[in-house]
Amino acid sequence: MPQNTFNNIVDKLGPRLLRFAAKQIGSIDIAKDLVQETFIVYLDKQVDIIPGKEKSFLFKVISYKILDHFKLKKHNVDYTTIHLYSTDDHREYEHKELINLALLRLKPVAKQLITLRDLEGYNYQEVADIMDISIGKVKVYLFRARKALKEEIIKIDMSYERSN
Numbered sequence: 217m218p219q220n221t222f223n224n225i226v227d228k229l230g231p232r233l234l235r236f237a238a239k240q241i242g243s244i245d246i247a248k249d250l251v252q253e254t255f256i257v258y259l260d261k262q263v264d265i266i267p268g269k270e271k272s273f274l275f276k277v278i279s280y281k282i283l284d285h286f287k288l289k290k291h292n293v294d295y296t297t298i299h300l301y302s303t304d305d306h307r308e309y310e311h312k313e314l315i316n317l318a319l320l321r322l323k324p325v326a327k328q329l330i331t332l333r334d335l336e337g338y339n340y341q342e343v344a345d346i347m348d349i350s351i352g353k354v355k356v357y358l359f360r361a362r363k364a365l366k367e368e369i370i371k372i373d374m375s376y377e378r379s380n
């Protein structure tokens with residue numbers, strides 16, 4: 217593969233992979249490492265990748281890298297180190313904080329589905345391709361993931377109200 221083609225893919229998809237991984241893990245440094253590992257796999261397997269399917273391949277690889285990270289690290293979240301979006305509107309900031317905390321409490325697959333579909337804006341077919349599942353399963357799992365997210369938000373909100 218010509219170097220400029222690889223650079224174009226890195227420039228185009230690298231930031232999206234980084235956002236996706238950082239949202240899943242809660243650490244930009246670990247996310248950067250996983251993105252780098254993903255591109256190494258891409259370079260090793262580029263001959264086998266169907267032209268036009270690079271995005272699906274890369275998201276599938278990083279998804280497995282994220283799952284491996286959780287399996288190996290028995291990921292415990294330190295909520296005080298989570299970096300959130302900055303905003304002038306305090307209410308919006310609290311809303312995003314609540315969603316981020318709830319997302320981090322979800323199972324990896326649920327977190328991945330919500331991140332891909334709701335936060336990154338992929339359509340059902342793209343999510344199905346990335347996760348290597350049927351569109352029907354994407355819809356069912358996404359419904360369950362959103363329900364679990366809602367339940368986590370309620371739990372966090374209730375525990376916050378009790379402490380005040």
